[in-house]
Amino acid sequence: MFIAWFRANRKYNEARQLTYTDFPRKFVWKSQLRVWEPRKAGTVIGRLFFVPPSSGELYYLRMLLNIVRGPRSFKDLRTYNNIIYSSYRDACYARGLLDDDQEYVDAIKEASYWGSGQYLWKLFATLLWSNSMIRPEVVWEKCWTLLSDRILHNHINMFNLPDLVMSDEELLQLTLIEIEEILNSNGKSLREFPTMPYPNIDGINLRRQDVLHNKLILDELNYDRVLLAEQHKQYLSQMTTEQRNVYDQVIEATNSDNGRIFFLYGYGSTGKIFLWRTLSAALRSKDEIVLTVASSGITSLLLLGGRTAHSRFAIPLIPDEFSTCNIKQGSPLAELISRTKLIIWDEAPMMNKFCFEALDRTMRDLLRHTNESSLILPFGGKTVVFGGDFRQILPVITKGSRQDIFSASINSSYVWVTVRY
Incomplete structure (x- = not known):
């Protein structure tokens, strides 16, 4: 019926003087022929169904049908002052039918x-x-x-x-x-x-x-490099011969491409924290990244920029032999690990060996995209320094025997084979 209205406008001059609403007064719809023909008798009042404003273009089309006379196509409905508008709404706006908001x-x-x-x-x-x-x-x-x-x-x-x-x-x-x-x-x-x-x-x-x-x-990297450089010099002058030997080996490993894995064994008050601070100051003063973590929250507070290992590396709370860290390739944490020069992990004997193995597998997978050899290197070729005392708390195994606790310790892990201590 609507398309036939366009055809009637092309055929009859009288039709071009009527809007779609007025059309039934002068023309009658022949449903069998599907055409509009001039009305010979009777009076009919045309009407359009209500269309809510939320209907979008249908609403604006209905608005145009009440004022546009004799269009011969949909394009004519959208034309005003010889300008063809892209939508019925724009055509309504051009005709002044809409407010300007x-x-x-x-x-x-x-x-x-x-x-x-x-x-x-x-x-x-x-x-x-x-x-x-x-x-x-x-x-x-x-x-x-x-x-x-x-x-x-x-x-x-x-x-x-x-x-x-x-x-x-x-x-x-x-x-x-x-x-x-x-x-x-x-x-x-x-x-x-x-x-x-x-x-x-x-x-x-x-x-x-x-x-x-x-x-x-x-x-x-948000550290005062000048202050760290001064502290580094001061720390070096206070080191014992044994501490200096450890320091030199770790720094040499960080400068190599393959990295090394170390374990610093020592009971409380033997200077492990002092050595961590010296190593951190040495690298951070050169704009290198050092990640310092500990197995417990209290010890992490003693480390500059310290975090717990679970927090820093997203290690599962209950790891097993197949676990990996929740670090996705291309994520911010993956990028941070890729740029890290040294990882310091204090109180390592307290952690289950599966935590270290999960981090090892994750780092190999993350770093192999930048260096293929990382897949076969411990911790992807990064230098990692563990520290702690085996005479303190070992991994807690619920209802576990002495053998279970020993089997869960770091020195029972395949990682321990690559460790220098």
Whole structure:
């Protein structure tokens, strides 16, 4: 019936003076022939079914059908003053049938003086799903800088990077993501508004991953090199002959390509922490990365930049002989390990041997992408220094015998074969 209306407009001059709503007054629909023919008698009032504004283009098409006379094609419906518009909505706007949404632009600007970023995002999302705005993309173009005002501040706090800088495109994409999340919580999406841009979520996730990469690296390089160099000289002058011998071997190994695995055995107050500080100062003063971990949280507090081993390397809480660390290739932590020069692990005898084996397997797998020989080298070719005292607490095995505890210790692991002590 609708397509036949176009054909009737091409055929009858009288039809070109009527809108689609008025057409039944002068023409009658012949359903068998599927054509409109001039009416010979009777009076009929035409009407159109109601279409809600949320229907999008159908709503604007219905609006045009009430005023456009004699169109011969869909293109004619979208034409005004010899200009063919890309959508029925734009054609309605050109004919002055729609408001310019300036009141919503003014409302967002006014709210920006006192409202938080979260409030502005909710306001814009509400205007979207309520179909209050005629051209939401125009309001977005005029107001997105106001809507993105808190984005940079939030990410500075999130990543603890006071010097974080973002481009306009990144701010725009992140603002769209915030609005999309609010819409999703209400069963809506930006995809339902074709004229609105949709966020490049994959691109933003990559950018966030880059920021995390930089943060992890910066955290490990955020030391006063001049102060560390002075401390290094002071520590060297205080070393005993035995400590200096250990120091020289570890530093020599870090400068090699293949790395070495060491175990420093000593009971409490024999200077292990002092040696860890000396090694860390030596490398960090040269902008090298040193990861210092311990088996317990209390001991990790004694190490500069110390963390527990489980926290730093994402080791499973209950590892077994097949376990690996939860570190994905290309992740920020994988990049940090790749750039690490030395790993210091204090109180190693307290840990189950499967923890060391899980880290060994993980590091070999991570580092083989940059160096194929890493697959056959202990801990991927990185220099690792373990420390501790076997006379202190050994791995805790629930209801385990003495043999079970001994079997779970580091010196029962295949890793121990490569250790120098």
